[in-house]
Amino acid sequence: MRTATIRAAVLGAALAIAPQAAVAGEAGAGAAPNAGRHAFRDLFRELVETDTSVATGSCTVLAGKIAARFRTAGFGEDQITPFRDPAFPLDGGVVVTVPGTSAKAKPMLLLGHIDVVNARREDWVRDPYRFIEEGGYFYGRGTADMKVLDAIWIDTLIRLKAEGFKPKRTIKLALTCGEESGARMNGAKWLADNRPDLIAAAFALNEGGGGATDGHGRVLSQSMQTGEKANRNFEVQATNPGGHSSVPVDDNAIYELADALARVRAQKFPVHFNDTTRTYFAKVGAARGDALGAAMARLAADPADHAAEAAVAADRTLNSMLRTTCVATLLEGGHAANALPQRAKANINCRIVPGEDGDTTRAALVAAIGDARATVTPVGRVRPLAVPPPLDPRILGPAEKLAARYYPGVPLVPAMMTGATDATYLGPLGIPTYGVPGPLADPDGNGLHGLNERHSVQSAYIARDFLHDLVKAYAAQE
Missing domain, CATH: 3.40.630.10 (Zn peptidases)
Structure with a gap:
């Protein structure tokens, strides 16, 4: 932009x-x-x-x-x-x-x-x-x-x-x-x-x-x-029997959630153009006359141009126009300072491009997390697409x-x-x-x-x- x-x-x-x-x-x-x-x-x-x-x-x-x-x-x-x-x-x-x-x-x-x-x-x-x-x-x-x-x-x-x-x-x-x-x-x-x-x-x-x-x-x-984009929220939750903090174990709900969130952070959804965004990147890119503009125009012409994608994605606003994005926005875990956590959860806010939906986005999060113990549940008000x-x-x-x-x-x-x-x-x-x-x-x-x-x-x-x-x-x- x-x-x-x-x-x-x-x-x-x-x-x-x-x-x-x-x-x-x-x-x-x-x-x-x-x-x-x-x-x-x-x-x-x-x-x-x-x-x-x-x-x-x-x-x-x-x-x-x-x-x-x-x-x-x-x-x-x-x-x-x-x-x-x-x-x-x-x-x-x-x-x-x-x-x-x-x-x-x-x-x-x-x-x-x-x-x-x-x-x-x-x-x-x-x-x-x-x-x-x-x-x-x-x-x-x-x-x-x-x-x-x-x-x-x-x-x-x-x-x-x-x-x-x-x-x-x-x-x-x-x-x-x-x-x-x-x-x-x-x-x-x-x-x-x-x-x-x-x-x-x-x-x-x-x-x-x-x-x-x-x-x-x-x-x-x-x-x-x-x-x-569509706005969807998902709750990622890890649970554990817990116990006394003086006898720690590696199987810890907070650690499990932290690992899940690191994988969510690393998840990059694919470039997904529609008529509006393709036109935007082509016209605005051509008008810029600089390296970023050239990359925008190349990417609009060829979404598989990975070098152009990397250049464009470095701009956070342009990156968000390219693809679905998901980010952690709220965090909660544990129940006592001297106890192993029985539960840890985070809210993931996703902004979904037209052509994708809540189901496809949840499936991508589940695949990225790759841990069957962590649940991914839609939460909050669901707007129409x-x-x-x-x-x-x-x-x-x-x-x-x-x-x-x-x-x-x-x-x-x-x-x-x-x-x-x-x-x-x-x-x-x-x-x-x-x-x-x-x-x-x-x-x-x-x-x-x-x-x-x-x-x-x-x-x-x-x-x-x-x-x-x-x-x-x-x-x-x-």
Whole structure:
């Protein structure tokens, strides 16, 4: 996901074009130049400073604040539908509908989760639930995943209303809880199961796409997500009768588990291209003009090129796009400091490429461990397998046209997300779901799911204008 041939001038050109477009659009709506940006920043701040983690926060509180913003902007009560499962009062969400003028045009759906990964203040340099602008970045939990896109979706609908825009398609916005943890409920799943009418659409726009930078200000690529990996967890467990620690034996559950985990670490799943990833590696590789780019292009042409595979796999992001990956994420063992362990277990989180599934992945883990005493058991919530959306020119065409204006010289390519999103719950409803381009990520991942999460200030503003125009283009289709 990194191309090195785009010059620094590309970003400068993008930054020059986007603000002009924003000012023109806002002035046309009767607003002072940049007033829309100030309103967007305040909205983004409120989203980030409202804690929506499963440990200490409430999505329901934030959903209420969002609904209030829409009411203030002049949306009617019939357009705003708060929802929640009574069993989970903290996990509410909201659906907002902008009716279209055409009986022929089918609705479009904007999807976003408003919950965030847990964050501990003592681990962060800054308070994770304060919105801090520093060094060209907005800091705070959720700034990258995915409250920047939530803010853009909300801002876009309010902005379109202020402009007096009448969409042909009905535009639906669903902001849900539980994507990050699902410990209590998943709002997208709840809507799919209980209120599919609220989200029924011809297609949906979601997280998962976006742009990549070199970490020094150069935009390298923009992607439209047209596929994603499946998320599966497996528990590897070793058991033993145990005994007194003063009389140790080699047959030890912790040692047995450690040996199993070492074999899991060494396990490398084969390269598994699909149409999206093959296209991505070929086009982005050709655009780079460096040794890694050449290796990407060679590997796309010949997946059996082991030298190219080794070069590409050295980049952790590219490696994860090539194959199924499994990694240990949780560990537990023993029951007393003076006793031999009777049980030791670990969670293995696997991200599975399309074309493989939980059964094939479990079988590969069992074979890699090669120890019949160690059990490998599927655990946790099982999402449906993602349904890759078609490479529809009515979706990709407008995105390519606008990307060329906002990010000149930067290739827009289909891409597979290495994580999993709530798009998995829309596939069974027949709603093809695309991860939108726009927001940028640095090579280090911007602290996503980790410490000191951040998002580029300029990227947020440019993506705001780009996605406003993209939603408007889709909404004008018939």
